[in-house]
Amino acid sequence: MGALSFLDRNHSIAKPGFSRWLVPPAALSIHLAIGQAYAFSVFKKPLNYLVHVSIAGGGLKALPGVDSPNPLDWKFTDLGWIFSLAIVFLGLSAAVFGKWLERAGPRKAMFASAVCFASGFFVSALGVQVHQLWLIYLGYGVIGGIGLGIGYISPVSTLIKWFPDRPGMATGMAIMGFGGGALIGAPLATNLMAYFRTNFDLGVEKTFLVMGAIYFVAMMFGVFTIRVPQAGWKPEGWVAPVKPKALVTAHNVEVNAAFGTLQFWLLWIVLCMNVTAGIGILEQASPMIQELFRGRVTPVAAAGFVALLSLFNMGGRFIWSSVSDYIGRKNTYYVFFVLGAILYYLAPRTGVSGLNSIPLFVIISAVIVSMYGGGFATVPAYLRDLFGTMEVGAIHGRLLTAWSVAGICGPVLVNYIREYEKNHGVPLADSYSTVLYVMVGLLIVGLLANAAVRPVSSKYWYKADETNKQLATA
Amino acid sequence: MEDQIKRTPVVLVVLAWLFVGVPWTWGVTQLWKNASKLFQSRPAATSPVAPGGTAAPAPPAPK
Numbered sequence: 001m002g003a004l005s006f007l008d009r010n011h012s013i014a015k016p017g018f019s020r021w022l023v024p025p026a027a028l029s030i031h032l033a034i035g036q037a038y039a040f041s042v043f044k045k046p047l048n049y050l051v052h053v054s055i056a057g058g059g060l061k062a063l064p065g066v067d068s069p070n071p072l073d074w075k076f077t078d079l080g081w082i083f084s085l086a087i088v089f090l091g092l093s094a095a096v097f098g099k100w101l102e103r104a105g106p107r108k109a110m111f112a113s114a115v116c117f118a119s120g121f122f123v124s125a126l127g128v129q130v131h132q133l134w135l136i137y138l139g140y141g142v143i144g145g146i147g148l149g150i151g152y153i154s155p156v157s158t159l160i161k162w163f164p165d166r167p168g169m170a171t172g173m174a175i176m177g178f179g180g181g182a183l184i185g186a187p188l189a190t191n192l193m194a195y196f197r198t199n200f201d202l203g204v205e206k207t208f209l210v211m212g213a214i215y216f217v218a219m220m221f222g223v224f225t226i227r228v229p230q231a232g233w234k235p236e237g238w239v240a241p242v243k244p245k246a247l248v249t250a251h252n253v254e255v256n257a258a259f260g261t262l263q264f265w266l267l268w269i270v271l272c273m274n275v276t277a278g279i280g281i282l283e284q285a286s287p288m289i290q291e292l293f294r295g296r297v298t299p300v301a302a303a304g305f306v307a308l309l310s311l312f313n314m315g316g317r318f319i320w321s322s323v324s325d326y327i328g329r330k331n332t333y334y335v336f337f338v339l340g341a342i343l344y345y346l347a348p349r350t351g352v353s354g355l356n357s358i359p360l361f362v363i364i365s366a367v368i369v370s371m372y373g374g375g376f377a378t379v380p381a382y383l384r385d386l387f388g389t390m391e392v393g394a395i396h397g398r399l400l401t402a403w404s405v406a407g408i409c410g411p412v413l414v415n416y417i418r419e420y421e422k423n424h425g426v427p428l429a430d431s432y433s434t435v436l437y438v439m440v441g442l443l444i445v446g447l448l449a450n451a452a453v454r455p456v457s458s459k460y461w462y463k464a465d466e467t468n469k470q471l472a473t474a
Numbered sequence: 475m476e477d478q479i480k481r482t483p484v485v486l487v488v489l490a491w492l493f494v495g496v497p498w499t500w501g502v503t504q505l506w507k508n509a510s511k512l513f514q515s516r517p518a519a520t521s522p523v524a525p526g527g528t529a530a531p532a533p534p535a536p537k
Contacts, residue, residue, distance in 0.1 A: 015480070016480075017479040017481040017482060018482055019481070019487050021487050021491075022482060022486070022487055022490050025490040025491050025493060025494045028494040029493065032497070032498060177494070180498055180502070183498070183501030183502055183504065183505050184497050184500065184501035186501075186504075187500075187501065187504040221490075221493055300511050301511055302512075303508060303511060304508055304509050304510060304512030305509075305512045307505050307506075307509040307511075308509040308512055310505060311505060311506070311509060
């Protein structure tokens with residue numbers, strides 16, 4: 001393992017004079033790569049027609065727009081499991097490998113993430129070659145999903161240590177990258193498939209191979225650039241506040257101890273409610289705007305609306321987390337829940353049966369989605385405030401299980417309520433009102449959980465911290 | 475002592491940001507092209523709601 005010793009934490013300690021502004025691009029190179037997962041849907045239709053096109057020819061023109069025209073082709077519903085598996089393994093691996101990451105350091109974790117994420121593409125390419133769906137489940141879903149989880153949490157604690165003066169902004173930058181990864185991944189995949197496409201091949205296999213290689217190289221930029229600060233390092237001229245804010249601790253809590261605190265579970269609820277509510281509108285954005293303004297919004301315009309929401313999802317991650325450095329994390333989440341509840345309540349009233357205002361609906365949706373992204377980006381700094389920097393990456397990893405739960409609950413809740421309303425004769429446009437009012441309820445639960453957050457009791461503090469302080473005093 | 479510290483050249487920091495910034499800007503440009511369709515789309519005539527609250531069918535997408 002000597003050749004890989006440069007990955008060790010000891011070899012990634014920054015020398016004096018190293019610019020901390022090299023760390024955000026290193027983190028972004030990882031998050032922009034793994035954020036491609038959000039763009040996986042561009043592969044679904046081509047994967048749905050592989051056999052059909054290989055027999056009938058005609059390239060994309062042969063796609064008749066129905067599910068699996070050839071009996072040997074994979075079903076659309078079966079293909080949906082690829083992304084779901086990836087997100088499940090993201091949550092699981094972030095929770096499981098978080099503690100290892102704190103020990104091994106960000107460079108080794110980023111390398112592991114790059115290897116897994118790229119391998120996921122290569123195994124999936126093999127799956128396309130031999131037309132075995134289980135290989136794509138294993139490749140992109142399981143192996144790639146593990147790469148997503150390790151990659152997602154790998155730069156978080158390092159960024160917080162480099163930016164003790166602006167932890168919200170620093171983690172917001174990286175997590176904004178995850179939101180922005182699809183912006184690169186979608187057109188990249190589309191262009192590559194167009195390049196490799198022939199009459200009898202949609203170019204998916206070659207696209208997987210090339211994307212695996214491109215993302216591996218891009219992520220290696222992060223591996224080589226990332227540095228951890230020396231112990232006790234702080235920005236020039238920055239002095240830690242003498243009287244820190246009530247919720248900002250100067251102590252550390254170990255990940256297993258944090259897992260047993262009420263604060264961890266309150267934040268778990270806060271994140272889960274915020275994400276569930278956000279997914280509620282993201283999942284249904286396109287049909288919602290078309291049905292609320294029936295006859296006034298075309299499917300093409302609705303696609304534009306979804307794209308606009310992606311921009312606000314991404315921008316909200318940076319803006320809200322940066323704002324949290326000034327107004328505090330707890331207050332930021334108060335804004336998400338109070339403003340969010342008001343906007344969710346108002347959204348159905350902008351439809352044709354109410355104010356009939358498309359611009360107002362677009363503005364409300366954009367603010368809601370910005371707060372959804374902001375919730376993701378602000379939570380690492382909230383964890384750091386409560387549990388210290390020592391194992392914040394590992395604690396963040398465990399908290400991400402809230403995302404996995406919300407990823408299942410949000411869409412299920414929305415679809416179930418809509419189906420129930422439809423079956424009971426409620427017009428489609430009105431069925432969204434109930435969905436959005438339920439979201440208001442979820443946000444109120446989140447608001448109460450946030451209100452209950454208090455500083456962590458001293459009995460959970462990492463004991464070595466206390467011993468060191470006593471020795472220093474002596 | 476301060477003179478012996480080797481500081482990261484600014485050009486290196488700029489290059490690192492360009493490495494992630496250029497593809498990102500390209501992605502944002504592509505997305506903005508899609509998002510602008512929301513504003514370019516031809517709206518149907520106003521008040522398409524028929525008596526009784528039944529909405530008129532959506533017009534075909536512009537070609």
